Amino acid sequence: MPNYFRQPYGHGWALVGDAGYNKDPITAQGITNAFRDAERCAVALDEALGGARPFEAAMHDYQRARDEQVLAMYEFTCQLATLEPAPPEMQRLFGAIQGNQDAMDAFVRMNAGTDSPAEFFSPRNVGSIMAAAQVAL
């Protein structure tokens, strides 16, 4: 699948959903992302057309909010979509997650898009999962 980010606006046009940003469907979040884009884009256009803010400022914020929210999942998805075995450090993490109910729940939430991959894979969170696995041994 083509994976890309496009600038989602210009003079007289705007993009939402897959037209503006696309990633492999393996993490199954495109519909949610498309609805969220549509809402953010509509709010930005309402601000611009209603005179509350300049078009460029409102649409720039729409793009920035989109990119900030989806970038970590985009990177996780691109890695998952290779269908290659997980790298060794990821395999160690999976081993540590197994049997740790809180960590397993958090992993599922991250896969479902409820929690951010940036937060789940942060050194702080990974460190605490690895430490809990050491204690359990």
Ligand SMILES: Cc1cc2nc3c(=O)[nH]c(=O)nc-3n(C[C@H](O)[C@H](O)[C@H](O)COP(=O)(O)OP(=O)(O)OC[C@H]3O[C@@H](n4cnc5c(N)ncnc54)[C@H](O)[C@@H]3O)c2cc1C
């Ligand atoms: C195999 C697969 C499985 C997926 N599984 C999931 C899943 O489980 N969960 C999930 O959330 N997402 C999933 N997705 C992603 C999801 O389908 C898309 O992210 C979502 O449909 C994007 O919505 P959209 O409105 O941006 O684009 P689209 O749904 O592609 O809608 C665009 C529409 O515009 C029409 N169109 C195109 N050009 C023109 C034109 N010139 N004039 C008029 N109409 C035009 C097209 O025919 C289409 O109907 C999957 C995608 C694929 C490919």
